[in-house]
Amino acid sequence: xxxxxxxxxxxxxxxxxxxxxxxxxxxxxxxxxxxxxxxxxxxxxxxxxxxxxxxxxxxxxxxxxxxxxxxxxxxxxxxxxxxxxxxxxxxxxxxxxxxxxxxxxxxxxxxxxxxxxxxxxxxxxxxxxxxxxxxxxxxxxxxxxxxxxxxxxxxxxxxxxxxxxxxxxxxxxxxxxxxxxxxxxxxxxxxxxxxxxxxxxxxxxxxxxxxxxxxxxxxxxxxxxxxxxxxxxxxxxxxxxxxxxxxxxxxxxxxxxxxxxxxxxxxxxxxxxxxxxxxxxxxxxxxxxxxxxxxxxxxxxxxxxxxxxxxxxxxxxxxxxxxxxxxxxxxxxxxxxxxxxxxxxxxxxxxxxxxxxxxxxxxxxxxxxxxxxxxxxxxxxxxxxxxxxxxxxxxxxxxxxxxxxxxxxxxxxxxxxxxxxxxxxxxxxxxxxxxxxxxxxxxxxxxxxxxxx
Numbered sequence: 001x002x003x004x005x006x007x008x009x010x011x012x013x014x015x016x017x018x019x020x021x022x023x024x025x026x027x028x029x030x031x032x033x034x035x036x037x038x039x040x041x042x043x044x045x046x047x048x049x050x051x052x053x054x055x056x057x058x059x060x061x062x063x064x065x066x067x068x069x070x071x072x073x074x075x076x077x078x079x080x081x082x083x084x085x086x087x088x089x090x091x092x093x094x095x096x097x098x099x100x101x102x103x104x105x106x107x108x109x110x111x112x113x114x115x116x117x118x119x120x121x122x123x124x125x126x127x128x129x130x131x132x133x134x135x136x137x138x139x140x141x142x143x144x145x146x147x148x149x150x151x152x153x154x155x156x157x158x159x160x161x162x163x164x165x166x167x168x169x170x171x172x173x174x175x176x177x178x179x180x181x182x183x184x185x186x187x188x189x190x191x192x193x194x195x196x197x198x199x200x201x202x203x204x205x206x207x208x209x210x211x212x213x214x215x216x217x218x219x220x221x222x223x224x225x226x227x228x229x230x231x232x233x234x235x236x237x238x239x240x241x242x243x244x245x246x247x248x249x250x251x252x253x254x255x256x257x258x259x260x261x262x263x264x265x266x267x268x269x270x271x272x273x274x275x276x277x278x279x280x281x282x283x284x285x286x287x288x289x290x291x292x293x294x295x296x297x298x299x300x301x302x303x304x305x306x307x308x309x310x311x312x313x314x315x316x317x318x319x320x321x322x323x324x325x326x327x328x329x330x331x332x333x334x335x336x337x338x339x340x341x342x343x344x345x346x347x348x349x350x351x352x353x354x355x356x357x358x359x360x361x362x363x364x365x366x367x368x369x370x371x372x373x374x375x376x377x378x379x380x381x382x383x384x385x386x387x388x389x390x391x392x393x394x395x396x397x398x399x400x401x402x403x404x405x406x407x408x409x410x411x412x413x414x415x416x417x418x419x420x421x422x423x424x425x426x427x428x429x430x431x432x433x434x435x436x437x438x439x440x441x442x443x444x445x446x447x448x449x450x451x452x453x
Contacts, residue, residue, distance in 0.1 A: 028386045059083040059097075060452040068209070069425075069443040075209050078103040078163075082122070091129050097122040103239065110207050123175050134182040139175045142193055144243065144256060145304050145339075146293045149378030149397065150357045152306035152337035153256050153289040156193060156241065158201045158263045162208050166424050168396040168408035169378040186208075188246050195239040195349065199228075199280045201263045213438040214314075218267060218278050231280040235261040245291075256289035266312050269329040281330075283312040299344035311335040313368035333366035335359070341378075349384035351393075376400050389414045404430020404437035424446040 060084045066076040084097035101118045125138025145151030149169040153260055157173035166172040176199040183190045204211045206219060223228035239260030246253050265280035293302040310332045341355030358375045366372060377400075382393030396407035410424030425445050430437020 003045075032034065054086075054088040056086045057084075057428070058453060060450055062448060062450040064446065064448045066446045067447060068173070068441070071209075071443050073108050074105045075442065075444055076103055076163075077105040083331075084122075093127045093129065094125075095127070096124040106205075110205055112205060115162075115205055121175075132184050132391040134180075134184075136180040138180075138448050139177055140180065140336065141173055141175045143173075143181060144241065144291075145289070145338035146252075146254075146291045146302040147355055147357070148341060148343065148353055149355050149380075150337075151341055152304060152339065153258065153287060153291070155258050155260060155263070156195065156199075156239065156288065157420050158199050161202050161204045161210070164204075165426075167410075168406040169380065178453075188244065191243040191245070192240045195260070198235040198237045198239050198261045198282075200234060200261055201265065203265075203280070209442045210439065213433055214267070221276070227276040227278060229278045229280075230259075231265070231278075233265075233280050233282065234280050235284070237261065237284065250294050252291075252293045252378045254289075255289040256287075258286070258287040258289070258290065262312070266314055266330060281312070285309075285311055296344075299342060301342050303338070303340035305338045306336070308335040308337075313366070313370055315367055316369045331367045333361045333363055335361060349388060351380070351382045353380040354378075371401065374399060374401050374403055376403060399430075399435060402431065402434055404428065404434040404440075406436045406439075418452050420452070421448070422450070 014384050016313055026250075029112065038076040062078075062080045062082070064076060064078045064080070065074065067073075068075045081100045082097065084093075084095070086093060086095040088094075098121050102116060103118075104116055106116045107113055110450045121139055121143070123139050125136055125140045127137075129137040143151065143154055144156070145153045147154075154173075156178065157176055160172045164171050176195060177197065179194045179196070181192050204215060207216075218227060218229055222229050231316045237260075239258075241256065241258040243254055243256045261282040261284055263282070263326045265282055267278045268281055270277045270279075287306055287308045289304060291302075291304040293300055311334070312330050315327075315329050315331045337357070337358045339355055341353065343351070343353040345351050355378045356375070357377065358373075359371075360374075361368060361370075361372045363372070376398050378395075378397045380389055380393060380395035382395075384391045391412045392410070394407065394409050396405065398405045398407075406426065406428050408424055408426040410422065412420065412422045416419050423446065425443075427443045428436055428440045430440060432438060432440070
């Protein structure tokens with residue numbers, strides 16, 4: 001285990017670098033001199049006309065460094081400027097935010113030099129908030145599901161393939177254009193979400209550290225002249241979902257329905273004259289879900305179940321019928337996902353979270369390349385110190401039957417209202433063809449410096 005010893009040693013050194021200056025950074029109490037101070041409370045009263053219209057402008061500048069322990073190179077040195085603004089008047093709100101990124105580390109692992117610079121509209125929407133009806137139209141992120149770490153019904157927003165890993169137990173999503181309506185009545189809440197244009201995961205950058213193993217193998221075959229690839233195939237259609245939530249005896253119970261397209265591409269194959277043509281497909285599918293959650297004295301118990309009939313999977317190599325002439329290398333199978341877990345807070349700030357998940361294909365032999373049954377859990381343990389300014393923790397995801405492991409130790413320190421420092425280490429383990437093990441060469445130490453304004 002030498003590489004893990006080196007990674008954890010480097011991570012420990014990084015954490016110590018944050019802890020060492022804390023005593024000097026803690027401010028002393030200074031008595032407030034009240035002499036000569038004149039208070040006029042009438043001056044502090046806002047004018048009714050002025051308070052009816054609220055304009056905000058802010059953002060942050062962030063420098064993030066990710067150093068690959070095994071690769072011996074900088075995986076990311078992203079410099080980001082994030083700007084956001086909002087205007088609120090009565091029940092109407094207009095919000096917009098945008099990012100401008102520069103990451104010279106992209107040049108170390110990709111020949112796509114133009115990808116070093118990237119700008120995007122993060123969010124841009126108009127919302128109406130009333131006592132019984134909420135409407136949102138524009139570029140937005142909508143998260144469905146009660147699971148914390150894995151959400152089987154979180155289907156509207158694709159993964160941000162430029163920077164997919166939010167932490168060791170969750171992925172980063174990107175906003176999409178959508179319409180959302182929420183109707184609230186006593187005892188029941190109804191919600192609808194509509195995407196006028198289907199949104200799916202974009203192809204990952206070539207040779208990116210987060211390029212999936214299967215995609216990399218196909219691209220290598222293309223480079224060797226053994227295959228052709230069509231990976232720019234965005235579905236031409238719409239997506240929508242419905243959710244109904246009731247509250248009974250302290251339980252929040254929801255029924256969900258979704259119809260749209262798979263965010264992750266599956267690759268069909270067609271062989272002609274010795275050349276295999278792969279085509280990225282995002283099959284249309286339907287999902288049915290049930291969520292529950294109940295707040296307890298110091299925590300929450302939560303769970304969800306999703307049923308996705310006729311989900312399309314890559315066929316297993318032993319499924320010769322799909323690899324004979326005319327076969328496209330794909331199969332359909334019913335897919336069931338379930339999550340149940342508990343989060344709890346002890347002694348005000350000590351936080352524990354555990355979520356057990358199951359994924360299964362009910363058929364005895366689906367012919368799919370994935371396992372007919374897999375399970376695992378996501379976890380997080382964290383605590384806060386120095387009047388909650390300092391947070392330290394460990395979090396991750398583990399599969400119990402060969403899917404691999406990801407784990408992260410981190411520390412975050414809010415110096416003041418403007419400055420925030422974050423550092424940690426993330427490790428991956430597992431077989432090279434497993435869900436998490438395929439990224440085992442991406443063990444990293446990272447740090448972020450963020451200034452908000």
